[in-house]
Each structure stands twice: as structure tokens, then as C-alpha cells.
Amino acid sequence: MCDLTNPIFTDANKAREHLEALYWPDGPACRHCGNADPARITKLAGKSTRPGVYKCNECAKPFSVTVGTAMERSKIPLNKWLLVMHLMMAGKKGISALQVHRMLGISYQTAWFMCHRLREGMRDMDHKATGGLGGTNKVVEVDEAYVGGKTKNRAFKEPNPKKAVLSLVERGGRVASFHIANVSYEMVRPLIVTNVNRASAIMSDESLVYPRVGHEFADHHTVCHSANEYARLGGYVHINTAENFYSILKRGITGIYHSVSEAHLHRYLAEFDFRYNNRSGLGVGDVERAAKAMKGLEGKRLTYHQPREAAHA
Ligand SMILES: [Zn+2]
Numbered sequence: 001m002c003d004l005t006n007p008i009f010t011d012a013n014k015a016r017e018h019l020e021a022l023y024w025p026d027g028p029a030c031r032h033c034g035n036a037d038p039a040r041i042t043k044l045a046g047k048s049t050r051p052g053v054y055k056c057n058e059c060a061k062p063f064s065v066t067v068g069t070a071m072e073r074s075k076i077p078l079n080k081w082l083l084v085m086h087l088m089m090a091g092k093k094g095i096s097a098l099q100v101h102r103m104l105g106i107s108y109q110t111a112w113f114m115c116h117r118l119r120e121g122m123r124d125m126d127h128k129a130t131g132g133l134g135g136t137n138k139v140v141e142v143d144e145a146y147v148g149g150k151t152k153n154r155a156f157k158e159p160n161p162k163k164a165v166l167s168l169v170e171r172g173g174r175v176a177s178f179h180i181a182n183v184s185y186e187m188v189r190p191l192i193v194t195n196v197n198r199a200s201a202i203m204s205d206e207s208l209v210y211p212r213v214g215h216e217f218a219d220h221h222t223v224c225h226s227a228n229e230y231a232r233l234g235g236y237v238h239i240n241t242a243e244n245f246y247s248i249l250k251r252g253i254t255g256i257y258h259s260v261s262e263a264h265l266h267r268y269l270a271e272f273d274f275r276y277n278n279r280s281g282l283g284v285g286d287v288e289r290a291a292k293a294m295k296g297l298e299g300k301r302l303t304y305h306q307p308r309e310a311a312h313a
Helices: 012-023 078-089 097-104 108-120 185-195 210-214 240-255 262-277 286-295
Strands: 041-043 054-056 139-147 163-170 175-180 201-204 219-222
Touching (some): 012 078, 012 286, 097 108, 108 262, 163 262, 175 262, 185 210, 201 210, 210 219
Parallel strands (some): 201 219
Antiparallel strands (some): 041 054, 139 163
């Protein structure tokens, strides 16, 4: 558990120094042109200058550690950004914008945008850069789930339809989840073949969409739930890992977030995937997980208009 009395959560200057150490382990680098020569960077000082502003002597532009990150031009002090990220990364289920609004004394709308900006930093961080999930002698479980669609407090409205999610879970490893419009071969095949190493063995449920794509991998087994065949081949054939991941996801979405709109589901999936991929069982502690998530905010500047775009794959 992180120590909430740490000054980085209460003091904006300490928070900025923490981010500088995280983003610039070798000293400041210009956010505009990449110049990292300490002799060509001047730290600006003086009564009229905010702390943490540098001037690049290559491109002549001023910069600070937050330029080009999701926190650029935010009026929220950096210690609050760090606190929300730590709260989001501690535990398995995350924190809602409503809780952030109450705990930090900021408006609900501001809390909501902060949470989405933090989630944006968690997208596309893991599986693609490392050659895909699975590999030789490894198993990747493929499963789909339906989330959202709670009818609570919606007596006079149409209930939100449930949204389909495809998750690819490497046994003992990482997960990659996607919001899909429907569970069809055309929808799932591209996601599976671009995210899973072909040398893997695939385990899926008995849905008819998987055998065709399963043939493209080293091995494919189908779990037949109806025949009460949970542990075929000495316990090898199952999709329990995927089902365990979905139980965390569903409890989180219904318990913390209550419902999730279609347009934002991919960001919640990024958050749950990120926590799972950086879980304590893989040797990642709360502090390290939050630091890695903060690193992801570099290059992820998100304006107020962007969160509304892009619903599903
Ligand atoms: Zn520069």
C-alpha cells in the first residue's frame, strides 16, 4: 500500500520533483526538440517564474516536466494527479470519479476527466511492444464477456445494452482486452492474430467463431462447459484464468463504476488490463505500478474533446 502521507501527495513542488526524477532520470530534456545537453538547458529562476520551468537553448522555448503529458495545462496541482493515480493503482478494482470528487474536493466533472486522462496513459503499453501474448509452450485463453447494461435507476429509460468484450489472457502472464461490436469471426480474428504469438496454444469456449482462427496457432482446444468437462487433459484444457480476470472486471465495473458508457469502455479496459499486467503476483508492487502508469502519460496529451471519440474496435 502506498503511504498517503508522502509529501508528493500533499506538496505540489515535491510532486513536480518526483515527476522530474521519474521522467528525466538523466536530467531535464527539452519537451519540444529533445535536447538533453545540460549545458544547453537553463533552469529559469526568479520571482516572476513558476518553479520547474526550464529554457532550451537549442529551440529557445520554455518547458516544464508536464509539457506534452496528460497533465499539461491542467489547473489541478500535480500532487493531486499523483494521489489519484496511486489510488487508482492500489487494490484490484480502481476508484470512481465520484470517490475522487469527494476525497480531493474537486468538481465531479474535473475528477471524471482526470480519471480518463490517467486511463489514457495505460493504453497500448504492454503486449504489442513485446511480440504478443504467449509463445512456445505457452497457453493463451480466449474468452468473451458482456459488461454494463445495469438497469438500476433507469426505470424510465431503456436499459443500456450490454457491451461485448474480448480478452486474450496468457496463463501466468498478461491480458489484452478489446471492446468489440459483436462476437463474430470477422471481429475476433484480427485481434487474436495481431496480439497472440502464433507458437501459442489457444484455449477457448465452444463458441463457433474460435476453431477457424485456432487453426492458425500451434494448438487449439475447446472447453466444453455443457459436458461438465472443466479439467480435460489433466487440467490443461480450461479457461479459468480468463474467467477469473472477468470476475475482477465485472465486479469493478458494477461495484465501482456502476455503468460504463460505450464510448469510454476501451479506457476502462485499459485500466483493468494495466493493473492485471502489473499485479503483485508478477512481482510489481503498488508504488512501482503507479510509477509505471505515470510514465505512460508522456506523449498522451488529451484535450476535452477527445474522450468522446472511438467506441469499439
Ligand atoms: Zn528545445
